[in-house]
Amino acid sequence: TQSSHRLLNYSDALISIIATVMILPVAHTKVEDNESVQTLLTTKIAVYLMTFLIVTVAWAAHIRLFQVIVRIDDCLALLNLACMMLITFLPYTFSLMATFPENILGILLFCGCVMVIGVIQSIIVLYAFSHPYLLNQQIQSLESRSFYKSHILKVIMRVPLVCFFASVTSLIFFQLVHDTVFNTSVPGPVEESPEVELFYSFLPNEPLSKERVEAFSDGVYAIVATLLILDICEDNVPDPTLVKQHFGGSLVAALKAYGPEYLAYFGSFATVGLLWFAHHSLFLHVTRTTRFMGLLNTFSLAFVGGLPLAYQLTHEFPPNSRNELEAIQISCVIIFFAGIFQLAIFVVALYRQQETLHPYVRYNGQEHIFMLAKLALYPCVALVTFFLTCILSRFSASIFHLMEITVPFAFILLRLLVRLLLSILRYI
Amino acid sequence: TQSSHRLLNYSDALISIIATVMILPVAHTKVEDNESVQTLLTTKIAVYLMTFLIVTVAWAAHIRLFQVIVRIDDCLALLNLACMMLITFLPYTFSLMATFPENILGILLFCGCVMVIGVIQSIIVLYAFSHPYLLNQQIQSLESRSFYKSHILKVIMRVPLVCFFASVTSLIFFQLVHDTVFNTSVPGPVEESPEVELFYSFLPNEPLSKERVEAFSDGVYAIVATLLILDICEDNVPDPTLVKQHFGGSLVAALKAYGPEYLAYFGSFATVGLLWFAHHSLFLHVTRTTRFMGLLNTFSLAFVGGLPLAYQLTHEFPPNSRNELEAIQISCVIIFFAGIFQLAIFVVALYRQQETLHPYVRYNGQEHIFMLAKLALYPCVALVTFFLTCILSRFSASIFHLMEITVPFAFILLRLLVRLLLSILRYI
Ligand SMILES: [K+]
Ligand SMILES: [K+]
Ligand SMILES: [K+]
Ligand SMILES: [K+]
Ligand SMILES: [K+]
Ligand SMILES: [K+]
Ligand SMILES: [K+]
Numbered sequence: 112t113q114s115s116h117r118l119l120n121y122s123d124a125l126i127s128i129i130a131t132v133m134i135l136p137v138a139h140t141k142v143e144d145n146e147s148v149q150t151l152l153t154t155k156i157a158v159y160l161m162t163f164l165i166v167t168v169a170w171a172a173h174i175r176l177f178q179v180i181v182r183i184d185d186c187l188a189l190l191n192l193a194c195m196m197l198i199t200f201l202p203y204t205f206s207l208m209a210t211f212p213e214n215i216l217g218i219l220l221f222c223g224c225v226m227v228i229g230v231i232q233s234i235i236v237l238y239a240f241s242h243p244y245l246l247n248q249q250i251q252s253l254e255s256r257s258f259y260k261s262h263i264l265k266v267i268m269r270v271p272l273v274c275f276f277a278s279v280t281s282l283i284f285f286q287l288v289h290d291t292v293f294n295t296s297v298p299g300p301v302e303e304s305p306e307v308e309l310f311y312s313f314l315p316n317e318p319l320s321k322e323r324v325e326a327f328s329d330g331v332y333a334i335v336a337t338l339l340i341l342d343i344c345e346d347n348v349p350d351p352t353l354v355k356q357h358f359g360g361s362l363v364a365a366l367k368a369y370g371p372e373y374l375a376y377f378g379s380f381a382t383v384g385l386l387w388f389a390h391h392s393l394f395l396h397v398t399r400t401t402r403f404m405g406l407l408n409t410f411s412l413a414f415v416g417g418l419p420l421a422y423q424l425t426h427e428f429p430p431n432s433r434n435e436l437e438a439i440q441i442s443c444v445i446i447f448f449a450g451i452f453q454l455a456i457f458v459v460a461l462y463r464q465q466e467t468l469h470p471y472v473r474y475n476g477q478e479h480i481f482m483l484a485k486l487a488l489y490p491c492v493a494l495v496t497f498f499l500t501c502i503l504s505r506f507s508a509s510i511f512h513l514m515e516i517t518v519p520f521a522f523i524l525l526r527l528l529v530r531l532l533l534s535i536l537r538y539i
Numbered sequence: 540t541q542s543s544h545r546l547l548n549y550s551d552a553l554i555s556i557i558a559t560v561m562i563l564p565v566a567h568t569k570v571e572d573n574e575s576v577q578t579l580l581t582t583k584i585a586v587y588l589m590t591f592l593i594v595t596v597a598w599a600a601h602i603r604l605f606q607v608i609v610r611i612d613d614c615l616a617l618l619n620l621a622c623m624m625l626i627t628f629l630p631y632t633f634s635l636m637a638t639f640p641e642n643i644l645g646i647l648l649f650c651g652c653v654m655v656i657g658v659i660q661s662i663i664v665l666y667a668f669s670h671p672y673l674l675n676q677q678i679q680s681l682e683s684r685s686f687y688k689s690h691i692l693k694v695i696m697r698v699p700l701v702c703f704f705a706s707v708t709s710l711i712f713f714q715l716v717h718d719t720v721f722n723t724s725v726p727g728p729v730e731e732s733p734e735v736e737l738f739y740s741f742l743p744n745e746p747l748s749k750e751r752v753e754a755f756s757d758g759v760y761a762i763v764a765t766l767l768i769l770d771i772c773e774d775n776v777p778d779p780t781l782v783k784q785h786f787g788g789s790l791v792a793a794l795k796a797y798g799p800e801y802l803a804y805f806g807s808f809a810t811v812g813l814l815w816f817a818h819h820s821l822f823l824h825v826t827r828t829t830r831f832m833g834l835l836n837t838f839s840l841a842f843v844g845g846l847p848l849a850y851q852l853t854h855e856f857p858p859n860s861r862n863e864l865e866a867i868q869i870s871c872v873i874i875f876f877a878g879i880f881q882l883a884i885f886v887v888a889l890y891r892q893q894e895t896l897h898p899y900v901r902y903n904g905q906e907h908i909f910m911l912a913k914l915a916l917y918p919c920v921a922l923v924t925f926f927l928t929c930i931l932s933r934f935s936a937s938i939f940h941l942m943e944i945t946v947p948f949a950f951i952l953l954r955l956l957v958r959l960l961l962s963i964l965r966y967i
Pocket of ligand 3: 124326329330548549552754
């Protein structure tokens with residue numbers, strides 16, 4: 112048997128790529144100058160957010176499964192790979208379902224995907240329970256192990272069974288399907304087994320593996336940070352013949368045409384990198400991650416995924432146009448929400464600070480104010496920038512780019528700034 | 540101060556994305572039926588291999604740096620982010636340099652990028668040495684610490700200085716540049732400090748952080764495995780109006796047109812996933828990774844990056860055409876080399892098995908044969924398939940797809956197959 116560390120790391124890498132896959136169609140949408148930004152992208156953004164959520168749900172299910180199964184062998188590793196491949200089909204089948212809502216095939220493919228994932232995970236559970244040395248120590252020593260096994264199987268097969276009935280019913284009554292699928296309530300509380308810290312309890316305070324939250328988040332931050340350089344590497348290497356024709360052989364002139372792309376990437380990488388930095392600072396002091404904290408993290412990451420497009424748009428439009436102002440304001444809103452959900456994780460952790468936080472950042476800890484400052488910096492700056500651009504819309508571009516440039520320095524000098532602020536507050 | 544674990548994980552995620560970024564232009568090349576596969580893609584493949592190598596060199600430098608610096612603080616984290624952004628520019632500037640070899644701008648941009656990376660890493664070193672609690676325990680206790688510091692700075696600035704002189708000289712004599720850049724020999728052995736296990740010794744047996752090799756490899760395997768589903772998600776969701784026009788509203792018919800893409804993805808994910816599985820099995824039993832093993836790993840990963848395109852091509856051409864045969868043979872060659880370099884890592888580790896391998900897989904260990912079998916499976920199968928397709932070229936597609944389907948089962952049943960084989964051999 113083997114430690115599951117590497118398998119989980121690979122799974123998190125895969126899942127983070129799949130969670131963010133639907134940003135690409137969004138980022139690659141050509142936006143004309145005379146079209147409103149919102150209308151063109153709304154469907155694609157909705158698909159992105161939905162697939163991000165769906166993949167995150169699959170990821171959370173994966174975490175729960177591998178908190179029960181703590182050692183793996185070759186067979187489990189291969190079963191997991193099969194499970195991963197099915198997970199990679201989720202965004203595509205969902206996208207088909209969303210693009211062809213009146214066609215049964217989309218629903219069947221998506222539900223079929225979910226069902227096969229459920230079947231594979233059930234096989235994994237059955238295999239693991241028939242080789243109990245693979246399981247969590249607590250569960251191994253359980254007397255009612257088979258009871259726990261059926262409990263887990265029930266939980267795993269819940270969503271796939273809903274999908275199964277949805278598919279079957281859709282073959283008969285299409286309208287009924289829509290109602291069934293979209294009105295299925297969140298599973299209620301489950302019979303509790305007091306001996307075991309239930310990993311399948313669905314309580315908000317259920318522990319979530321901190322290592323996996325970090326690995327998944329790192330994956331998403333890395334992918335989003337580099338999204339635009341991927342496009343630059345692929346599309347913005349000028350064709351030599353075109354350079355000769357249009358720019359008289361001057362490479363500098365040809366590259367100048369890509370100025371907006373470079374600036375968008377620079378801003379995008381800097382912002383995402385600093386948001387990662389805030390996330391990293393927070394999780395250094397988090398000792399335990401609960402499911403609610405994981406949920407807030409998911410929301411934060413979903414907004415982070417919107418940043419590349421937002422930055423692209425801020426550089427795409429003519430100066431002082433309405434679209435440019437909208438793009439800047441959208442960027443501010445996205446940055447605000449990405450940061451505010453990170454701050455929310457900290458606030459939620461403070462409520463149970465004995466369990467979830469390191470003493471330094473608890474309510475009276477020496478690093479408490481500093482951590483608050485780090486997490487509040489981006490939301491505050493985004494809020495201020497948003498209102499400034501509302502008032503002084505003519506200088507919105509300058510204000511926004513000024514913010515981009517000063518925030519990194521604010522992070523570097525954060526300690527000084529916080530002490531300054533505290534001194535001022537004490538003086539007043 | 541903080542553990543560097545999360546920072547290094549994020550850096551490995553970023554670097555693995557950047558190392559593989561130039562696969563995208565290769566995979567997205569439209570190949571006409573009447574053009575030979577090789578000629579069209581050669582330059583792009585060369586650019587991919589070169590950028591993969593360059594980014595891997597930067598990654599190795601990063602590893603060495605953070606084997607010396609074992610704890611980080613906020614300032615180092617931010618400096619590292621800046622270093623990362625510069626690393627993300629390497630493929631693009633190299634691509635410009637390769638596409639416009641007669642233009643000085645390409646060389647200047649690439650060399651400038653390398654120089655700034657060197658400067659940032661030097662700042663990191665200077666910062667770390669002025670806060671010695673951040674350093675490796677061994678180095679902290681060194682008496683000649685400032686000597687070691689200048690040693691490290693010399694190593695870090697070596698390549699950037701070469702680039703500096705290359706840029707300066709290129710502004711004068713262009714031909715001289717080509718010779719200087721391409722003939723710079725690998726740095727020779729360095730004065731050894733017997734007290735410290737030199738992380739900057741450049742000896743082939745220099746230890747390489749196993750955790751980082753795994754993290755980087757996981758990143759590459761994950762990206763390559765999902766490369767084609769990214770394209771499917773972005774390009775293969777049919778437009779509803781087109782479906783009505785061309786397929787009379789039948790979604791099934793529209794999706795059938797994408798059959799080749801789906802098959803290519805399935806084969807690509809399965810093969811890359813199983814190669815990851817072999818890699819994972821190997822590294823479970825590796826206790827120490829040397830630089831030479833890391834180099835072999837890099838070669839294996841570089842070939843893995845070619846698999847998506849290879850699989851795409853096998854499904855793109857008309858049945859029994861010359862191009863299809865070539866595509867299948869190229870796929871076999873790529874799989875062979877990806878697997879043989881993994882096997883080479885194991886063989887090289889066997890030479891120093893006391894230090895590098897777990898007892899189970901050493902020469903007389905109980906898992907030895909089994910590990911050999913796992914690592915030799917893909918190379919052998921690829922070799923056999925290659926020769927079979929040479930002989931029976933009419934059935935090449937069937938043979939290749941048969942191989943794709945049977946190898947996963949071979950992995951699952953590997954123990955049985957190995958025992959069967961050994962029994963047969965003993966009988967003879
Ligand atoms: K990744
Ligand atoms: K765009
Ligand atoms: K990672
Ligand atoms: K990506
Ligand atoms: K192609
Ligand atoms: K990883
Ligand atoms: K990618």
